[in-house]
Amino acid sequence: MSTISSDVLxxxxxxxxxxxxxxxxxxxxxxxxxxxxxxxxxTRSQMxxxxxxxxxxxxxxxxxxxxxxxxxxxxxxxxxxxxxIVDHDGVDGQPGGIEKWxxxxxxxxxxxxxxxxxxxxxxxxxxxVDAYLQLxxxxxxxxxxxxxxxxxxxxxLISLRLDALRQHYPWLESGLAxxxxxxxxxxxxxEFAFDWVASHAGTREDQELAIGALKDKCAxxxxxxxxxxxxxxxxxxxxxxxxxxxxA
Amino acid sequence: MSTISSDVLxxxxxxxxxxxxxxxxxxxxxxxxxxxxxxxxxTRSQMxxxxxxxxxxxxxxxxxxxxxxxxxxxxxxxxxxxxxIVDHDGVDGQPGGIEKWxxxxxxxxxxxxxxxxxxxxxxxxxxxVDAYLQLxxxxxxxxxxxxxxxxxxxxxLISLRLDALRQHYPWLESGLAxxxxxxxxxxxxxEFAFDWVASHAGTREDQELAIGALKDKCAxxxxxxxxxxxxxxxxxxxxxxxxxxxxA
Numbered sequence: 001m002s003t004i005s006s007d008v009l010x011x012x013x014x015x016x017x018x019x020x021x022x023x024x025x026x027x028x029x030x031x032x033x034x035x036x037x038x039x040x041x042x043t044r045s046q047m048x049x050x051x052x053x054x055x056x057x058x059x060x061x062x063x064x065x066x067x068x069x070x071x072x073x074x075x076x077x078x079x080x081x082x083x084x085i086v087d088h089d090g091v092d093g094q095p096g097g098i099e100k101w102x103x104x105x106x107x108x109x110x111x112x113x114x115x116x117x118x119x120x121x122x123x124x125x126x127x128x129v130d131a132y133l134q135l136x137x138x139x140x141x142x143x144x145x146x147x148x149x150x151x152x153x154x155x156x157l158i159s160l161r162l163d164a165l166r167q168h169y170p171w172l173e174s175g176l177a178x179x180x181x182x183x184x185x186x187x188x189x190x191e192f193a194f195d196w197v198a199s200h201a202g203t204r205e206d207q208e209l210a211i212g213a214l215k216d217k218c219a220x221x222x223x224x225x226x227x228x229x230x231x232x233x234x235x236x237x238x239x240x241x242x243x244x245x246x247x248a
Numbered sequence: 249m250s251t252i253s254s255d256v257l258x259x260x261x262x263x264x265x266x267x268x269x270x271x272x273x274x275x276x277x278x279x280x281x282x283x284x285x286x287x288x289x290x291t292r293s294q295m296x297x298x299x300x301x302x303x304x305x306x307x308x309x310x311x312x313x314x315x316x317x318x319x320x321x322x323x324x325x326x327x328x329x330x331x332x333i334v335d336h337d338g339v340d341g342q343p344g345g346i347e348k349w350x351x352x353x354x355x356x357x358x359x360x361x362x363x364x365x366x367x368x369x370x371x372x373x374x375x376x377v378d379a380y381l382q383l384x385x386x387x388x389x390x391x392x393x394x395x396x397x398x399x400x401x402x403x404x405l406i407s408l409r410l411d412a413l414r415q416h417y418p419w420l421e422s423g424l425a426x427x428x429x430x431x432x433x434x435x436x437x438x439e440f441a442f443d444w445v446a447s448h449a450g451t452r453e454d455q456e457l458a459i460g461a462l463k464d465k466c467a468x469x470x471x472x473x474x475x476x477x478x479x480x481x482x483x484x485x486x487x488x489x490x491x492x493x494x495x496a
Contacts, residue, residue, distance in 0.1 A: 123379075130378075130382065215489070226485075241274070
């Protein structure tokens with residue numbers, strides 16, 4: 001237990017430590033769906049369900065970042081933040097993150113058209129992703145930026161995942177470009193966002209709001225995997241209308 | 249398969265039949281969580297989880313109806329629709345639906361303060377309920393009204409549930425006023441909403457939008473029970489920060 005009174009400003013390193021603690025407790029690297037994936041215990045159909053559903057999250061990332069851009073009157077901030085939109089939407093014929101994710105989905109055996117339609121995604125995944133758009137649009141700009149700080153934790157998860165995917169699901173190899181790109185993009189983005197949050201959270205209350213926004217973002221990622229686990233692993237009951245696994 | 253061309257207006261009774269078919273396939277009377285509840289197979293802690301989480305849905309119903317009111321310029325419509333807000337918020341010292349739901353939660357052994365805080369509700373439940381507010385605020389008024397048509401199916405479910413609750417969970421008796429009130433309120437509301445949808449859907453496209461809105465509402469109800477099932481029945485993993493059942 002901290003003995004620091006709750007209205008004392010945290011130092012930058014104390015703030016970082018609080019954010020890291022949120023990730024250790026709540027980031028989706030601990031979710032049972034990911035644990036099974038990394039142990040090689042998911043079937044190709046389960047990997048399809050994951051790729052198809054997670055596509056909806058990927059597709060909304062530039063929308064989320066455009067909302068954040070739209071809330072800033074600082075051209076310096078906007079010039080930095082727009083990198084994220086470029087990374088996801090691509091530039092001059094170079095595929096961005098969304099297109100790379102489609103390659104991953106295709107590597108699982110799905111057609112791009114089926115994924116692009118988003119017709120079969122789980123309602124629970126859709127609601128969680130849409131809640132992310134609500135968060136960045138309706139709460140303070142500080143909280144909107146802070147909600148991106150899950151990127152502080154993503155390099156470690158992606159490093160682990162790349163090894164696990166290559167070992168256990170070698171048929172995915174042609175679809176791994178999304179993750180290799182994120183290995184460098186995510187830490188750059190996280191560093192900028194952390195510095196911005198640290199310098200713009202001028203009171204302890206602001207700092208607590210930023211920490212709360214990161215918790216809420218962790219819950220948004222976690223809920224997507226809950227929906228996948230429930231529908232495609234145990235008990236294995238997707239809701240009416242959602243993607244069904246092929247029976248083996 | 250229907251041989252009717254897709255641009256021919258459905259008759260009122262054809263429209264009703266299509267809506268009823270949506271309910272038969274997708275309404276949450278078929279959800280495994282409800283099936284277990286009605287068979288008497290839920291523990292008191294599982295019933296607490298249900299009452300605590302479903303409270304968030306109840307609490308947002310008048311907000312949802314106020315959004316619908318706010319989108320109408322027809323005083324006749326608004327006079328009818330406001331009944332729903334009165335029913336849920338109460339009048340002159342008579343408890344409304346929200347307060348009755350709190351009595352139900354208390355009958356499971358929870359304190360009202362714990363329920364009112366909404367601190368422990370499942371993120372998946374919160375996102376689904378918030379998606380309902382988005383639906384009625386952002387889609388057409390016709391779709392907003394049509395999304396309420398799950399009330400066409402609720403009397404049968406509540407009748408069945410009242411019998412099951414009295415038989416299997418007699419300690420809930422003091423909390424059942426919510427359901428007895430809804431036995432008459434829901435059919436009245438459904439009749440008004442159906443007539444309004446039938447008379448305001450002037451094209452087949454409108455009719456299909458109304459049917460789609462009802463499907464989407466069914467998914468919103470279903471997703472709440474998915475989150476409950478996953479967290480409190482099987483495999484039984486609530487996300488970080490959510491309500492935990494007492495260990496027996």
